[in-house]
Amino acid sequence: MGPRMNQQIGDAAMGYDPECPLTGEAMRQYLTVPFDWRRPNDGRTWDIWWNDAAKFGQIHPRPQPRDVASFYDIDAYYTHAERFEPDSVKEKQQVGFIGRVLCAIAYRLENGAEPTRAWWRSIIPETAEQALEIGCGDGDRMITYAPFLKHVRGIEPDPRAVGVARERKLDVYEGTAEDLPEDVKDRSYDLIVFSHVLEHTIDPVLSLRNAGAMLADDGIMSVEVPNNASAGARSMGKAWRWLDAPRHLNFFTPESLQACAEAAGLKVQAVLYRGYVRQFASDWIVDEARIAATMRHRPLTQADVNRQLWHSTKLLAKTALASPSKKYDSVRILCTRA
Numbered sequence: 001m002g003p004r005m006n007q008q009i010g011d012a013a014m015g016y017d018p019e020c021p022l023t024g025e026a027m028r029q030y031l032t033v034p035f036d037w038r039r040p041n042d043g044r045t046w047d048i049w050w051n052d053a054a055k056f057g058q059i060h061p062r063p064q065p066r067d068v069a070s071f072y073d074i075d076a077y078y079t080h081a082e083r084f085e086p087d088s089v090k091e092k093q094q095v096g097f098i099g100r101v102l103c104a105i106a107y108r109l110e111n112g113a114e115p116t117r118a119w120w121r122s123i124i125p126e127t128a129e130q131a132l133e134i135g136c137g138d139g140d141r142m143i144t145y146a147p148f149l150k151h152v153r154g155i156e157p158d159p160r161a162v163g164v165a166r167e168r169k170l171d172v173y174e175g176t177a178e179d180l181p182e183d184v185k186d187r188s189y190d191l192i193v194f195s196h197v198l199e200h201t202i203d204p205v206l207s208l209r210n211a212g213a214m215l216a217d218d219g220i221m222s223v224e225v226p227n228n229a230s231a232g233a234r235s236m237g238k239a240w241r242w243l244d245a246p247r248h249l250n251f252f253t254p255e256s257l258q259a260c261a262e263a264a265g266l267k268v269q270a271v272l273y274r275g276y277v278r279q280f281a282s283d284w285i286v287d288e289a290r291i292a293a294t295m296r297h298r299p300l301t302q303a304d305v306n307r308q309l310w311h312s313t314k315l316l317a318k319t320a321l322a323s324p325s326k327k328y329d330s331v332r333i334l335c336t337r338a
Contacts, residue, residue, distance in 0.1 A: 018060045020051035021205055022259045027051045027058070033238050033245040037291045038074050046245040054259060057228065057251035062202060065176075071247045072158055091282040094305045102280040102312055109320050112274035112328050115195070115224075120145035123220055123334060128190035134177050134211060135197030139165035142172075149191065153184055177207030180214075188216040194223040196330070198260070199248045208264035215337055221266065224274075224332035229253040231319050231326045232279050235311070239291040241284055242329060254331045266335040273328035276319075285312055 017026035030050035036042045050057040063071075092099070113119060124131075129150035133142055136154030138161045146152045154172040156162050165172040175181035177194070178201060192211050201207045208223070215221055226242040227233065228251045233240045242248070252260070258268045278284055289308035290300045319327045 018049055018058070020054050020056060021058075021203070022054040022056055022256060022263055023051060025051055025053060027060070030057055031238055033243065034295060036071070036246060037294055038077070038244075038247075039071075040294050044246075048245065048251060050251075054256050055229065055253040056256035056259070059245060059249045062249070063246065065178075065202060068202070069157070088283065091286045094302065095282045095285050095309060098309050098313070099280075099282055099285060102309070102316055103277060103282070105320075106277040106280040106316060110277045112276055112324075112330075113272035113332065114274050115141070115144070115222075115332075117144050117147075121148055123222065124148045124191055125218060125220065128219075130187055130189045130216075131191040131193070132184060132189045132211075132214065133193040133195070134180075134207070135194060135200065136165065136170075136172060137161050139168050139170040139172060141193065141195055142170055143168070145191070145193075155181065155184060177201050177210060178203050180210055185214065187214075188219065189214050190216050190219045192219065192221045194221070194225075196224060196226065198223060198257075199225045199250045199252060202249060204250050204260050205263045208261055208266060212264055212266050212335075212337060217337060219336070220269075221335040222332060223257065223261065223335065224330055225250075225252045225257055227252070227254065227273070227275075227325070227329055227331040229255075229325050229331075230329050231322060232315060232329055235315060235318075236288060239288055239295060241287050241291065252331070254325050257331055257333055261333055261335050262338075265338050267338045268333050268335055270334040272332045272334070273324040273330065274332065275329035276327055279329055280312055280316060285309060 017028065020027050027049035029047055031048040033046040033048065046059050048057050049060045124145065131149045131152045133154045136142055136156050139154060142152050142154055154165060154170060155175045156165065156172055157174065157176045159174055162172050162174050173181040173183050192215055198204050198207060211221060254271055261268050285308050286305060289304040293300045293304045
């Protein structure tokens with residue numbers, strides 16, 4: 001963490017507004033998240049600051065890098081798949097017939113750019129050989145697009161996830177987007193992937209700039225983040241499942257994601273959206289009901305799930321014909337070197 005970030009922490013503590021890294025303008029305090037819903041006994045609150053011009057938010061004060069690892073020391077997280085198995089049968093019972101109907105209707109309305117194997121094939125250059133995924137988790141996505149490349153590498157800060165990926169015989173190194181391991185800097189890459197990673201970084205502009213320095217002249221970079229401009233995010237506020245403070249430190253909209261890439265010296269070639277039907281899946285509905293119940297300082301009840309089902313019904317009606325930026329929970333950009 002550099003002097004400027006330390007100054008921002010000091011300024012926030014003294015009552016001054018931190019600066020937006022995309023515009024240099026002051027940010028306003030936007031939302032206070034009263035607890036970490038995945039670790040409700042942690043006891044800390046998290047302040048999200050917002051810049052209206054950039055349509056971008058950040059947690060302030062910024063955490064120290066040494067503190068970030070503790071945010072992920074939980075069983076129910078995707079990089080810890082070997083330690084957690086959700087009770088999907090119970091969740092489906094909780095949402096019942098109404099939940100199944102909502103999910104079925106949303107499935108028919110889904111038209112997002114899902115990162116299937118065919119999609120990866122369509123965006124990877126024909127002559128591509130080298131790929132790097134930053135924040136690769138346990139390597140699931142690497143396996144999807146690896147057949148179209150000669151060599152695929154990954155970087156992941158979670159040592160447990162690195163261990164799982166290596167057990168799968170994947171070439172994964174421990175490190176972060178801000179502090180890349182030297183072992184991956186020995187070549188340029190035809191494909192670089194950030195998938196729901198940039199929102200976790202302490203310095204998102206530096207993270208993209210570091211990656212861009214390794215992107216081949218005719219390479220492509222795919223960057224996907226939660227869409228904080230979506231109707232789901234706006235309607236649920238601090239109880240939105242993908243707000244996920246403090247693991248998420250940056251809160252992007254389609255506009256601010258593009259601005260971040262441009263600030264890092266990249267050229268945005270396409271803006272894509274995905275993630276509709278999963279907003280109506282049983283685990284999503286139950287999780288948001290649980291977050292809302294925990295904010296009321298009580299355990300989850302079936303009445304909470306029923307209230308969330310009513311909210312989801314209204315969300316489906318509101319978003320069925322909405323623009324992609326409002327409908328989908330994630331936004332993805334494809335970038336090249338400027």
